[in-house]
Amino acid sequence: MTMQTAEQRLRVLVLTNHFRWFGGSEIVALQTALWFAARGDSVTLGANVAGPPIAAHAVGMRVTSDIPNIDLSAFDLIWCQHDMLGLLPISHWNAAVTASVPQVACVSLSPYEPYEHLNGPLAHALSADVYANSPETADVIAAANDGLIQRQRVKIFFNAAPEEFWVTSPSTPPPPELSSILIVSNHIPEELDRCAALLEQRGVRVRRLGGQHEAALLTPVEMQAADAVVTIGKSVVYAIAQGRPVFIYDIHGGDGWLTRDNFLLNRNYNFSGRPVQRRLNAESLASEILGGYARAAAEMISLGEDHDLAIFRLDTHLAPLRDRALRRNMTWPRLSRRLRLASHLRNGSFRAHMEATRKKTEVMRQLRRQIEDSPI
Numbered sequence: 141m142t143m144q145t146a147e148q149r150l151r152v153l154v155l156t157n158h159f160r161w162f163g164g165s166e167i168v169a170l171q172t173a174l175w176f177a178a179r180g181d182s183v184t185l186g187a188n189v190a191g192p193p194i195a196a197h198a199v200g201m202r203v204t205s206d207i208p209n210i211d212l213s214a215f216d217l218i219w220c221q222h223d224m225l226g227l228l229p230i231s232h233w234n235a236a237v238t239a240s241v242p243q244v245a246c247v248s249l250s251p252y253e254p255y256e257h258l259n260g261p262l263a264h265a266l267s268a269d270v271y272a273n274s275p276e277t278a279d280v281i282a283a284a285n286d287g288l289i290q291r292q293r294v295k296i297f298f299n300a301a302p303e304e305f306w307v308t309s310p311s312t313p314p315p316p317e318l319s320s321i322l323i324v325s326n327h328i329p330e331e332l333d334r335c336a337a338l339l340e341q342r343g344v345r346v347r348r349l350g351g352q353h354e355a356a357l358l359t360p361v362e363m364q365a366a367d368a369v370v371t372i373g374k375s376v377v378y379a380i381a382q383g384r385p386v387f388i389y390d391i392h393g394g395d396g397w398l399t400r401d402n403f404l405l406n407r408n409y410n411f412s413g414r415p416v417q418r419r420l421n422a423e424s425l426a427s428e429i430l431g432g433y434a435r436a437a438a439e440m441i442s443l444g445e446d447h448d449l450a451i452f453r454l455d456t457h458l459a460p461l462r463d464r465a466l467r468r469n470m471t472w473p474r475l476s477r478r479l480r481l482a483s484h485l486r487n488g489s490f491r492a493h494m495e496a497t498r499k500k501t502e503v504m505r506q507l508r509r510q511i512e513d514s515p516i
Contacts, residue, residue, distance in 0.1 A: 150181040150465055153215040153242075155207070155224035157255055157504065159187035159194060162350065162357055163326060164299075164374055165221055165249050165256075166194050168273075171302050172219050175458050177201050186210065186224070188505045197357055207505075213239035217465040220268075221247045223259045226501035230494055233485060241477040243465045244268040249299075251280035255504060260285030261493050265484035267477060269461060273299045274410035297457040299374040299410060305381035306453060308360040313441055314367050314385055318433040320345040322366035324358060324375040327351055327391045332370065334422035339429065368433060376411035377452045380443065385436035387429055393419040396428055397436035400446045407447075 154176075156169035169185060177183045183201035190205050204210075207227050212218075213236055218225070225244070236242075246263045248271070250256040258281050263270055272278035272294050282291035321344055323336055328351055336346045347366065349356060356362075358375060363382040369375065372390040376398065379386035388394040388406060394413030395402050409415045420428065443449070450456050467473070484490045 148180075148466065150176065150216045150462065150469075151214060152176045152181045152183045153210070153218045154183065154185045155218065155220045155222070156185075156187050157189070157222035157224060159185065159190040159198075159203070160192070161326075162194055162355060167357075167374060168247075168249060168299070169219075169221060170194060170197060171454060172458065173198065173201050175302065175454055176217075176462070179462065181462075184215070188224075188227075193355065194357065212236040212242060215242045216469045217462070218242050218244045219247060220244060221249065222255045222504075223257055223262075223497070223501055225262060226259055226494070226497040227505065229498060230485070230491060233481065233494070237478050237482045237485065240474055241266065241481050243468050243473075243477075245271055245461060247271045248277050248281055249273045251277045258285065258289075259497060260288035261484075261490060262497070264288045265481055265490065267480060269464070270294045271457075272296050274412075275408040276410060276414075295457070296451075297454075298407070298451050299377050300452050300454040300457055301374075301377045301381045302454045305360050305363070305378050308364070309382050310364050313383065314437040316434060316437070318344055318367050318430060320347075320366045320368075321429070322346075322362060322369045322371075323348045324369060324371035325350050325390050328353070329391055331420065331422045331425060332389060335425035335429070338422055338426040342426070342430065344430075368429075368436070370429070372411055372413050376406075380440075380449060380452055383440055385433060385440045387432075387436070388413055389420075389425065393417045397432045397439070398443075399436065399439045400443060403443065403447055 154169050154173040156165055159166050159169060173183050173185045177200040185198055185201055185203045186207050187205060188207060190203050195203055207224060212232060244266045246258055246268045248256045248258040270289055270293055272281055275296055278294040278296055281294055282289055321339060336348060340346050348354060349358060358378060360382060363378055363384055368385040369379045370387045370389055372388055372394060376386050376388060386398045387396055388398055388411055390413055392413035395406055395416055395418060398406060405415050
């Protein structure tokens with residue numbers, strides 16, 4: 141990749157609450173940071189809790205846990221998950237007004253997890269880009285921030301997969317009969333665990349990745365080694381990129397094999413299993429996986445004929461964001477952000493909101509540190 145000139149490079153800060161295990165929000169933060177680093181940008185990844193195993197994959201960037209002392213003016217673009225900017229005291233925002241206010245992207249990855257709350261007043265004050273991982277999450281953001289964030293303003297990035305999952309897609313379609321399967325879950329339900337044992341008894345090789353089983357960062361190599369995948373969420377997008385039949389089932393239950401008919405409904409709910417929350421016992425799961433595999437394999441081959449799969453490529457979403465950041469970091473957009481934020485900081489209600497947010501975010505920060513420090 142061609143290196144950028146100094147004027148074309150960005151100083152990027154990626155913020156997420158925790159960055160230790162191979163969880164969904166950690167992987168979104170990692171892949172976002174790696175994407176910018178690959179373009180020659182100077183990248184810092186900040187988290188309240190950071191460490192191995194996932195931190196070992198944060199190559200070509202600085203990793204820090206010193207969030208409250210971050211200098212906002214040291215960055216051109218901030219990708220903010222978990223309302224992490226809420227940790228900063230008012231003095232930091234006052235300092236940014238006199239120096240430089242970066243372009244900010246506020247991100248929510250779930251419609252119900254408390255850590256995924258999106259700070260509407262701050263996003264409004266910063267003229268921030270707002271991102272959601274699914275239409276379901278975008279609807280919740282708009283409803284929770286009525287009057288501050290309009291639904292049409294929320295950009296949906298569909299938990300998009302980085303380019304390595306697309307450029308290394310297998311050249312051959314899945315085999316006609318199921319001989320191996322990959323189960324990816326950090327919270328595998330008991331019936332799915334028992335189903336895996338039943339599949340093994342019937343001659344199917346099963347690899348369990350995540351949670352109490354094997355902990356590793358999922359790559360195209362694992363996908364290509366399996367005929368099909370059982371998972372939810374972001375891993376479904378990996379399967380789509382790799383052309384692998386995917387059975388949607390996990391802690392919320394799920395709709396089973398992904399087909400062209402149920403694709404849009406499941407996409408809108410982040411392939412989470414939540415649209416129907418259908419639960420099956422282990423025997424029914426095994427029978428449905430074995431009996432429906434051949435049709436699911438054929439459906440996956442034709443999926444791109446009926447649906448736009450470009451929305452699942454990370455480049456589709458981060459490239460425009462980077463271009464906007466480069467344009468908006470010229471003199472006038474920077475001045476405009478400073479003036480807008482200064483106006484809000486003169487408002488007593490906004491300052492009170494920011495202080496309440498800081499206290500709440502500090503509680504969430506300490507809670508997560510306690511969780512991470514507890515023995516497993």
